[in-house]
Amino acid sequence: MSGTPYAPHTDDETAAMLSAVGVDDEEALFDIPPDVAFDGELGIEPRTEREIRAECSRIFGRNDDLTEFLGRGHYGHYVPSVVDHLSDRAEFLTSYTQYQPEISQGFLQALFEYQSLLVELTGLPVANCSMYDAATALGEAATLADRVRSTSGDVVLVPGQLREGKRAVLENYCDGADLTVESYPTTDGNADVDALADRVGDDVVMVYAENPTVRGCVEERLEAVGDVAADGDALFVLGSDVVSLAVLEEPASVGADVVVGEASALGLPTAYGMGLGIFACSDEFLRQVPGRLVGASEDADGDRAFTLTLQTREQHIRKERATSNICTNQAWVALRAAIHAATLGPAGLVDLANDCVREAAALADRLDEVRGATAPVHDRHHVREFAVRVDQPAAPIGEDLEAEGFAVHVVGEHLLQVCVTDLNADRTDELVAAFDEVI
């Protein structure tokens, strides 16, 4: 009889255990009424390891081998080997949430260090040890705004230029809190602060801005956006990513109450959209934070020790009055981001971010020289990515570029978007040549 390869029972042991329990066979242990029991076939053929590796390798081989110039919230940077090797240590990878802190000090300290990294990058004193991704973190920020803001309002204001999928996730979180998502206009890729100021009133509980924006633009009037939010007693939530934060204005210095975004730009290679959500906030909202927090304490010997803390916010204690339903999060991805950040150090991280600014500017200049293309569309500074206006319809150009071996975003009828990082910067000559070819 073939069973699971991951149970160690010999036939003799199984017999001895059944006898100890006092039944003849395993079936006798199941208390499933016959009318709902399943005795059919699932139809899943077991395979060997080797067969599955071959099968999946064959399946994944059906993906085309394209050079990606893609971003819009999911970024690929080179991840050093040491990140894989250390995070793959089974003591990290195969552990559970640290409900018994005494035997889980290692992961707790690593998460405490991850929180500290985010505290430094955001300037805010509280960072949790992960949300699923930037979009769900934004959703959680909206529910926090709903809980903490005394205004009678129910409107969450977001930039007109926002990733559609991110807004869709936000709307699902808002749905349960009876919040409404509305957008405010952007002007040349930045928030239109005057229009925003006109819109913010008693009905607004939260103002969201991104830096960089989904188009890669650096926001130039963040402090003014923060002031507008503060004047309206709305929560100012700022979206960013862990690499950009190394050089862009510190969120705390522009009045951000909450920072959300992606930390997966460190530690995680391109992974079909898998992410690592940032959630940081000011002390004022400490007891309203969603998700897990690691704190420092002492053990019985008086030595410093780490533990999950403020758990009375969480679902397993507070149930329907919890600050969020999140339980399983992205802890291991946070560990990877922290290791990656450590390998870079502050100088390496700043260099990486500055290169994202330089490479984007350089590539935009070159694409601007292609006849029929204008780049960047917005007269702003950019991080990694920028929009390109094309005279011809964008969609066929995107397809033609794909035929040439390159993937770029098609974001409008005559708009493409191109993202350059350390992973594809050495292929920009070919990309520019391909643009020349297809336009």
Place this chain on the structure above:
Amino acid sequence: MIHDQANYERDGEEVREPLLSEKGEETVDVTDESPLPDDLTRDELTLPAPSEPEIARHYTRLSQMNWAIDAGPYPLGSCTMKYNPKFTEDVAADPNAAVHPDRSERSTQGNLELQYRLQEFLAEIGGMDAVTLQPPAGAAGELTGILVTKAYHEHHGNDRSEVVIPASAHGTNFATAATAGYDVVELPSGDDGRVDVEALEAAVGDDTAALMLTNPNTVGLFERDITEIADIVHDAGGLLYYDGANLNALLGRGRPGDMGFDVMHYNVHKTFATPHGGGGPGAGPVGVVDELAEFLPAPQVRENENVSGYERFEPDHTIGKVHGFTGNWLVLVKAYAYIARLGDEGLSDAAAKAVLNANYLAERIDLDVPHGPFHHEFAATAGERDAADVAKRMLDFGVHPPTTKWPEMVPEAMLTEPTEIEGQSSLDDLAEAFNLAYADTDEALDAAPGRTAASRIDQVSAARNPRLSWQALDGE
């Protein structure tokens, strides 16, 4: 068995692995370096700057201070800590699978095919008609399922405001219902630990959107009256939601769809052996019956026979999105590999061995188990002892203790789920750890644990005086 966790001493004094920041930080002047104008940058950035060898030692030492399923038993009830087959890591690491989510359908046929195949596996295992892979964790799956439920009722013009949840359910169920904007109606457990059918009848009505149920429930009992329960909920116009946390007990032997459940989530990091990673990432796919398929998140993946390939599509009345992209992709790949490795017989055997192990272990421990017959997990009671103290003492004996003080229907509960991966000798060790700790003196329990990297940690002062970063420790 005794287990000592890694410890370092200098001059007879214990020394902990320092924080990275304590090994030296550097400050970089950002304005000097940046191509951006000064008013758009931060002034400086201060972070640790360790060398790679220092990083390797730091994280290796930290790992030595961390329990894991590869180190020994980890029988946390409702958490299904089973062995994570190593080859699944290699399958997920295939560079060809590492594509950006905004790539065209045409250029990502491989990923779409794997998504489709996994959807089909899960639908079959759960007895469901359609599956979304997008939710990135179990609780996200719950929220997805309840939002689908809400969309279904709204589509049919039904204004329903309540979700009914048994008192013994996971905390996430209550929080999920609240997040989706529902009022929670808590259903007290019957004397036998199961749903009290009369109480259920009294609790459901025109306002009931759904009953969220875990089956087997959180003390391992199968809800024998499931057909009647389903009828009661359906007759009231509500839907029946299946919390997949305990699906490991039913693999190949019972399918939620056959029991009358309309919507369910799968915890692939539990049932399908993807690593928990110290608290995530997991994945929480959601399965639904036909009538609910049009409300699932977008995009879904289906076969396109015209081009003999796969395509994304938006269900007619989709709730939209629950994750910014496609969910926790790497986790989903590992789950596919695990299911394919086991196949029908392996899955069914996993459930059999999980249930056998729980029953054998319960037989070998000196603690009472008030409710049965249980399946893959049981709730023992520490009786007059404090379950949390017994658990701390167990840490000294080479095992991780079970979940403690939950569910509340069992006083001083120790909710134990050994899973199928433990053999007889390992279960004997686990039982010995239970029994030694349970019988130990009050003094020994108070002083425990003694062999872990840290001794008993003061939770109260951690919460009273929160210090959540190395910046907060500066000056101490």
